[in-house]
Amino acid sequence: MYRVRTASPADLPSVIELVTRLQADPAHHIAYHGDSPAEVTEELAGLGGDWADLAVVAADENGRLRGVLSVEVVHEGTRVFLHGPYVDVPVNHPAAGQLWRRTADALFAAARALPAMTNVSAVDLLGHRDHRLLADFAARHEIPTGATVRVFDIAGAALDALVGQAAQAQPRQPDRVVVLPDDPAVHTAVAVLHDRCFPNAPTPGPRLVSGEDGHTVVVLLGEGGLLGYAAGYAQEREYYVDAVGVDPGMRGVGIGRLLVRRLLGELAARTGTRDRASATINLGNEASEHLFTALGFGARTELVSYRRRDLTPPAR
The missing domain is CATH 3.40.630.30 (Gcn5-related N-acetyltransferase (GNAT))
Structure with missing residues (x-):
């Protein structure tokens, strides 16, 4: 050995x-x-x-x-x-x-x-x-074996077009989707929705909105408050869409797609161009798969998660 x-x-x-x-x-x-x-x-x-x-x-x-x-x-x-x-x-x-x-x-x-x-x-x-x-x-x-996730990505001209759509749409809709504002109430609402949608995520809601992990967060605000958010970051070669959460009562009307386009546009504006954008989706989550395939993403590979919640610390 x-x-x-x-x-x-x-x-x-x-x-x-x-x-x-x-x-x-x-x-x-x-x-x-x-x-x-x-x-x-x-x-x-x-x-x-x-x-x-x-x-x-x-x-x-x-x-x-x-x-x-x-x-x-x-x-x-x-x-x-x-x-x-x-x-x-x-x-x-x-x-x-x-x-x-x-x-x-x-x-x-x-x-x-x-x-x-x-x-x-x-x-x-x-x-x-x-x-x-x-x-x-x-x-x-x-x-134990946990969920299987599929990696979806988009690259090349298709990604350029998607980022371009975000840049063109934003001036016409300046108040619809915005970068996370410096408003404690909005921060709390995003954190709560994130933890509700992704209870086992590596980055919990409060940390996500704090920016400690380097996420860029965009939100859609309506008259009644938060309707949805998308969070991600830029890596050396790609933009990574880490999370998209939509209020349960507002799902299925295109909010997720709007948020992802705006997020990619914001990441491109802040960090420059990348070769591809990617996201991971739990196998069987048809709504999320439809969201990303409608934007032009395609499935690339499958990953298997393994999780244990009762690991005993070793004796010291």
Whole structure:
């Protein structure tokens, strides 16, 4: 088995190379990282603080990096998203499966000993449906299979046209959809609707409207208050639509599409052009799938989530 240790800042170039290479293979693909060096770098930087304080690595007898697991701790330190485990097994290794499993388990054990994991009691994973090693890892650690989500995206001329529609429509509808105003009542309404629509989201409502995670939020306000919102952010190569919530009494009339167009237009205005835009939707959520396909998005891949809510902290 490889030697597992805590990460150091000097490991960063090797971690980026390793993760980028493994991300290209569905059998090793983890949802939270992108598939380019810039996206992996951005994701690691987004963990908060020094990424090395939130990561463990595995190295072979020659010191070459062969595995990594980084963690994103949220919900006031009680919930963790595992970015990995990534394990690089040499081609034609006689015990490839066993080496992957033993290294992954050792990385998880080491990650649980990190100071940031002291109060964690809930754990989340999200990987490609073809990542059978991850499914086996989750089963060994009694992390139940959760929802399957589909990734939808739009790129090229279709994305340019969608962003252009938002830019053209906004001057004609200046009061319909606006960037989240500095109004405590609106902030509260968005937070409540977000937590109602997405109770298990990595970013809870109050944090979403605070801007701590870098989200841009647009809202549709009516005479009676909030009708809906959309939230997302720009990554190195793409715009990511993280959440779209519409008041239950106003669904099915095109509000979601209006909000997504406005959000993409705002992200483009703030950050410049990107290659694509994407969103993840729970399998079977036909209303959300219709929203995005009506805008020109298409399904790209499927990811499986694994969640456990009663993880016992390791003895210290």
